[in-house]
Each structure stands twice: as structure tokens, then as C-alpha cells.
Amino acid sequence: MNYYFTYFIAAIGLFSFSAFFALFGVYAERKISAFIQDRLGPTETGKYGSLQTLADILKMLQKELIVPAAADKWLFMLAPAVIFIAVYLGFAALPWAPGLIPSKTNIGLYYIFAIISIETLGILMAGWGSNNKYSILGAMRSAAQIISYEIPAGFAIIAVVMIAQTLDLQVISAQQGILATEKIKFAGFWDVSQIGGLFSWNVFRAPHLLIAFVIYFIASLAESNRAPFDIPEAESELVAGFHTEFTGIRFALVFLAEYSMMFLVSMIAVILFLGAWNTPLPNIGGVKLATWTTNVPWGILWVVIKTLGLVGVQMWIRWTLPRLRVDQLMNLCWKVLTPAAFACMLISGVWRLWLM
Amino acid sequence: MTLMRVLFYLMSFIAVGSALYAALSKNLVRSIFIFFVTLFALAGLYVIALADFVAVTQVVIYVGGILVLILFAFMLSGRETLNVIEQHKGKFINMAKVPAVILAALFLAVIVNIILKADADNLPWVKQAIAQKNETTPISSTIDNIGVNLMTTYLLPFEAISVLLLMALVGAAHLSRKEGRA
Numbered sequence: 001m002n003y004y005f006t007y008f009i010a011a012i013g014l015f016s017f018s019a020f021f022a023l024f025g026v027y028a029e030r031k032i033s034a035f036i037q038d039r040l041g042p043t044e045t046g047k048y049g050s051l052q053t054l055a056d057i058l059k060m061l062q063k064e065l066i067v068p069a070a071a072d073k074w075l076f077m078l079a080p081a082v083i084f085i086a087v088y089l090g091f092a093a094l095p096w097a098p099g100l101i102p103s104k105t106n107i108g109l110y111y112i113f114a115i116i117s118i119e120t121l122g123i124l125m126a127g128w129g130s131n132n133k134y135s136i137l138g139a140m141r142s143a144a145q146i147i148s149y150e151i152p153a154g155f156a157i158i159a160v161v162m163i164a165q166t167l168d169l170q171v172i173s174a175q176q177g178i179l180a181t182e183k184i185k186f187a188g189f190w191d192v193s194q195i196g197g198l199f200s201w202n203v204f205r206a207p208h209l210l211i212a213f214v215i216y217f218i219a220s221l222a223e224s225n226r227a228p229f230d231i232p233e234a235e236s237e238l239v240a241g242f243h244t245e246f247t248g249i250r251f252a253l254v255f256l257a258e259y260s261m262m263f264l265v266s267m268i269a270v271i272l273f274l275g276a277w278n279t280p281l282p283n284i285g286g287v288k289l290a291t292w293t294t295n296v297p298w299g300i301l302w303v304v305i306k307t308l309g310l311v312g313v314q315m316w317i318r319w320t321l322p323r324l325r326v327d328q329l330m331n332l333c334w335k336v337l338t339p340a341a342f343a344c345m346l347i348s349g350v351w352r353l354w355l356m
Numbered sequence: 357m358t359l360m361r362v363l364f365y366l367m368s369f370i371a372v373g374s375a376l377y378a379a380l381s382k383n384l385v386r387s388i389f390i391f392f393v394t395l396f397a398l399a400g401l402y403v404i405a406l407a408d409f410v411a412v413t414q415v416v417i418y419v420g421g422i423l424v425l426i427l428f429a430f431m432l433s434g435r436e437t438l439n440v441i442e443q444h445k446g447k448f449i450n451m452a453k454v455p456a457v458i459l460a461a462l463f464l465a466v467i468v469n470i471i472l473k474a475d476a477d478n479l480p481w482v483k484q485a486i487a488q489k490n491e492t493t494p495i496s497s498t499i500d501n502i503g504v505n506l507m508t509t510y511l512l513p514f515e516a517i518s519v520l521l522l523m524a525l526v527g528a529a530h531l532s533r534k535e536g537r538a
Contacts, residue, residue, distance in 0.1 A: 075389060106497040107408055114412045117420025121392055124427050128385055140431060143424055150420070167499060 010102045014091045022259035026053045029315050036319040063248035068131060071245065075129030080246060080253035083122035087260045090115040094267055095170045097277050097299025098179060108169040109157065112268060113150075116223060119261070120146045123232075123242050126254075130245040138241025141326070142232035146223050148333045153219035155341035156212040160272045162348040163206050163356070169271055176201050177278030178290050188355035196290035197282025201275035206351050212344040213273040215337050217310070220265035222333075224258065227318040231326060266310035270303060274310075277303045364404055371397035388426055395419055409498045 027042070027050065034041025042049025067073055093108035095101040105111060120143045127139020164172045174180060178196035186192045186199040187207055193200075203210045222229035233241035243254045270276060277299035281289035293302075324332070374393040381387045395418045402411035485491055492498065506514050 072383075072385070075386065105408065107412055107499060110409070110412050110416075114415040114420065117416060117424075120424055121389075121419060121427075124424065124431075125389060128427075128431065136431060140428070143428070147420075147424060168497075 014102065015088065018088060018091065018260040018263070019256060021263055022256045023053045023057065025259040025262065025311065026056070026255070028312070029318075032312070032315045033319045036316070057252060060248055060252045065250060066245075066247045068245050070131045072129045072131065075125045076245070077129075077250075079122055079126035079129055080250040080257075082125055083119055084253045084257040084260070086115055086118035086122055087257045087264055089118075090264045091260070093169060094264070095173050095271065095276060096303055097296040098174070098294065099170075100296055100299065101170050104170055105168070107167045109161065109167045109172070109268075109272075112169075112264070113154065113157065116261075116264075117146070117150065119257070122257075126246070127242040130242070132245055134238045134240075135242050135244050138232045138238045138244070142225055142242060145225070145229060145232065145329065148330065149219040149222035149229075149337075152215050152333060152337035152341040153223065155338070155345050156216035156219065157272065159212040159341070159344040159348040160202060160209060162345065162352055163202065163209065165352075169276075172202075173271055173276030173278070176205070176275040178283070178294055179278075185356065188351065192282075195282045195284075196278065196294070198275075198280045199282055201273070201278065201280075203273045206348065206355075208344055208347040208351070209273060211340060212348075213269065215341050215344065216269055216273070217313075218332075218337060220269060221314060221317065222329075224261040224265055224314075226258075226262065226314055228321040228324050229329060230318075230323060231329065262311055262314055263307060266314065267303065267307045269310055270306040274306050275302075360404065364401070367397045367400040367404070370394075371401065385427075385430065388423065388430065392419055392423055395423070406492045407498065409502060 030049075030052070031041045033039075042052035045051040045055050067076055090112045092103045093101070093105060093111050095104075095108075101108075123142045123146075124139050127136045127142075130136070160172070161167060164175055166172060175182065175184070177200055178194065180193060180200065182193075183191060184193045184196075184200045184205060186204055188205075190199070198204065203213055221227075225232050232238075233243075238244070243251060246254060279290050279293040279298060279302055281293055283290045371394050374390045374397065378387040378391045378394060381390070395414060399411040399414045402408070402414060
């Protein structure tokens with residue numbers, strides 16, 4: 001029975017983590033946007049406005065749940081739950097530290113890739129269920145965008161998988177540090193199996209993965225509907241896109257899903273390209289920095305720091321770049337990212353055969 | 357009743373129930389969304405059968421691809437077209453349904469016959485595989501096997517399918533192009 005009990009603890013823990021992260025994420029987003037636009041951001045509630053998002057969530061919980069008269073009631077009510085659960089399920093297969101993973105499956109990466117595509121369905125449900133032209137337009141744009149950008153993201157992931165030769169996220173993580181069971185070479189010539197640290201991360205093991213990382217990162221921005229790819233929500237044209245009609249706790253769930261998605265895609269990027277829970281500090285002669293900083297507590301720390309760093313970059317990009325038009329969006333996806341991702345995949349094959 | 361068995365019956369019940377709803381519902385959009393539940397329950401059944409790769413592929417292709425495509429086709433067609441289908445009422449028994457009933461009855465007869473004749477509990481090839489230890493365990497990785505087989509034994513079908521898909525892609529691109537001067 002203890003066995004099942006651990007599962008419940010892990011599930012509840014992950015849920016509270018994503019809720020806590022959304023609170024923190026909204027606050028960070030406001031402060032970062034304020035900094036970029038030379039404003040102050042929230043200052044009134046709590047010290048430096050730190051309780052602002054908590055106050056917001058309390059306000060949202062008290063709001064009335066309005067269902068539009070012409071809406072398809074069931075689809076409308078279930079949509080936020082589907083959107084959030086789709087993202088939340090993805091957290092089940094993410095490794096946090098050596099030996100610490102909620103569900104160790106052979107095909108963890110493929111599973112997460114599948115789960116992300118379910119979110120599209122939730123968004124379409126919300127758009128159709130609301131029975132509102134802005135919602136449906138937003139949902140259509142979102143689905144078209146997510147489906148298109150899955151292709152470059154998928155090929156960038158395949159480029160990594162061809163180097164790593166596995167879909168097990170824990171094995172992919174272990175390969176990028178001193179715990180690797182095979183020989184790790186920096187850029188294909190310098191054996192760093194014992195040195196570890198920064199040099200054994202995937203982006204440095206095979207330098208073309210740096211391009212794959214950028215492709216994946218851009219595509220993941222589009223998949224989480226973040227600016228500059230936020231035409232599904234385009235406030236100036238569509239009010240708020242697919243979540244126009246949602247109020248109270250349902251709206252909160254959609255927001256929770258968006259921030260969880262940001263964390264999820266960033267963490268996948270960290271696991272695949274930036275060394276997962278491995279330390280950036282190498283072993284230098286007798287100073288065994290990598291050996292000292294590779295264990296469970298340090299692992300969690302590294303993975304969280306790296307992921308929050310990427311989330312920070314996502315926010316930075318959102319408040320810096322203007323929104324892309326639909327044709328620019330599709331041009332970027334099909335004429336730039338997809339061919340580049342194909343090239344990365346080809347190089348990966350050659351690299352694996354001749355240089356590893 | 358082990359937990360596995362409970363899960364199996366639960367998933368089968370969800371799959372059959374949601375499939376019935378999808379087939380019987382007059383609200384077409386809801387049928388599509390409930391079809392998603394059917395596909396998900398089927399994926400669960402595949403996992404119980406230790407075919408985890410097939411389960412995830414099912415979700416990627418059907419849920420992420422085909423279902424979204426159906427919804428797109430749906431939402432891009434006008435409301436009038438949909439209303440015609442939704443208001444299509446007829447008597448429960450009428451002549452137009454006779455071929456469908458015959459087909460369904462024949463199919464049911466075939467399935468029942470197969471189940472009775474197969475004797476699934478002691479199939480010779482299953483017994484042979486167990487005796488030779490040639491079986492899949494819950495922790496064994498299935499993808500290596502699939503990859504090697506696709507690239508060796510089943511290379512010709514694999515390539516034939518890829519050519520077929522390429523043809524479909526070229527055809528779609530051709531159809532969606534604006535008419536030129538030619």
C-alpha cells in the first residue's frame with residue numbers, strides 16, 4: 001500500500017509545485033515587464049508587491065462562474081480542466097535529480113511530446129464551447145500554430161535522440177555528466193568522461209545541437225502561445241482569444257496551464273540540451289567540483305536554476321519582441337525552422353556514426 | 357481481482373461507453389470530443405498489453421493529428437451544413453438503414469465465431485513463446501525492437517508507406533494552390 005501512497009504524494013507535490021510556480025511566474029513576469037518598460041510593476045500589496053498574485057488568486061476564487069447562455073455547457077466547463085490536466089500529465093515523466101523521477105518510463109520523451117499535443121484539443125474545446133467568434137478564431141489560430149511548430153520541435157528533439165540513442169529522460173540526463181556509462185567527448189574530440197561539468201552537456205557534446213536548441217526553444221515559445229507567437233490571444237484583435245468567456249477559477253486554470261506549460265517546455269529544453277540535473281562545474285585536477293555537486297539536492301537545485309533561467313528568457317523575449325503576423329509565423333516555421341531542423345537531424349546521424 | 361484487472365475493465369467500459377455515445381449522439385462536435393475519450397481509453401488498454409510505444413503513438417497520431425484535423429474541417433464548414441446533419445431525423449426503423457443493419461449483424465457473427473473458435477487461453481504460439489522465454493516484460497524497452505524490425509524485415513512496407521504519404525502531400529499541395537494560367 002505504501003507503494004501507491006508514494007504516487008499520491010508525488011502527484012500532489014507536483015500539483016502544488018505547478019500552482020506555486022504559477023504564482024511566482026506571474027509576479028516575476030510583472031516585475032520583469034516593468035523593468036523592461038521602465039516602470040515599477042506591483043508595489044502596493046506586501047513588500048515590493050510580492051503578495052500581489054496571491055491577492056489576485058483570492059479575488060479570482062471568489063468570482064462568479066459565468067456560463068454564456070449560448071455556450072455548449074459541457075465543453076465549456078470541461079475545457080479548462082482538459083487544458084490544465086494535459087500539461088500537468090507531462091510533469092509525470094520529468095527527472096529532477098539522479099534517481100529521482102516520478103515515473104521512469106522507457107519512452108518518457110515521446111510521452112511528453114504526445115501529451116503536449118492534447119492541449120490543442122482543450123483549446124479547441126474552449127473555443128468551440130464558448131460560442132463566440134473571437135474565441136473560435138483564437139482557438140483555430142492556436143491549434144494551427146501548435147500543430148505547425150510541433151514539426152520543427154519534433155525534429156530538433158529527434159536530433160538529440162539520435163545522439164543519445166534513447167527516449168528515457170533519466171538516461172539522457174545521466175549521459176550528460178560524470179555519471180555517464182559511455183565515453184563522453186567534448187565536440188567530438190576531447191574525452192571529458194571524468195571531467196564532466198559544462199563540457200559534457202549535449203549542446204557541447206555535439207555543437208550542431210546548439211542550433212537544434214535554438215530551434216526547439218523558438219518552437220516551444222509557439223507551443224505555449226507566448227509572445228512573439230501570441231496571435232491566439234492577440235488582445236488588439238481578439239479580446240483575449242480562446243479564454244475570452246472564462247471567469248473566476250476557470251480562468252485561473254487556463255493561466256495555471258500557461259505557466260506550467262512554460263516550465264514544462266523549458267525543463268524539457270534543459271534536460272535535452274543543457275545537461276538536465278548535471279552540474280555546470282567541471283572537475284579540475286584534484287578539485288572534484290563535478291563529483292561534489294552531483295547528487296540529489298544539488299541535482300534539484302541545478303535543474304530548477306537552469307529551468308528558471310530559460311523561463312526568464314521566455315519572459316524577456318515576450319516583452320521585447322513585437323507580435324508576428326500569421327504569414328510571418330508560417331514562413332518562419334516552414335521555410336526557416338523546419339529545413340534547419342532537418343539539417344540538424346542529418347548532422348546528428350553523421351556525428352553519431354563517425355565522431356562518437 | 358487484481359488492480360490490473362480492475363483497470364482493464366474500467367478502461368474497456370470507458371472505451372465502449374464513449375464509443376457508443378460518439379455513435380449515437382446527435383451533437384456532432386460533442387461526438388468528436390467524446391471520441392477523444394475513446395482513443396485515450398484505448399491507449400490505456402495498449403499500455404496494459406505492454407505496448408507502450410503503440411499507446412503513445414496512438415495519442416500522437418489520433419489525438420494530436422487526426423482528431424484536430426477533423427475538428428478543423430468541422431469548424432471551417434458553415435453552421436448550416438452542420439444543422440442539416442443535426443436535424444436529420446427519421447424513424448428508428450426504415451429502409452435506408454437495412455444495409456447497415458445487415459452489415460453490422462454479419463460482422464457480429466464473424467466476431468463471435470472467432471472468439472468461440474480461437475480458444476485464447478491456450479494458443480500454441482503463446483505457449484511456445486513463454487516456453488522459450490521470448491516475451492515482453494513490463495520493464496523491457498520496446499522501441500529498439502521496433503526500430504530494428506522496421507529497418508530490416510519490414511523495410512519495403514515502410515518505404516512503400518512513405519512514398520504513399522509523399523504522394524498525398526504533393527497532391528494536397530497541388531489541390532490547395534490557386535489556379536494559374538495553365
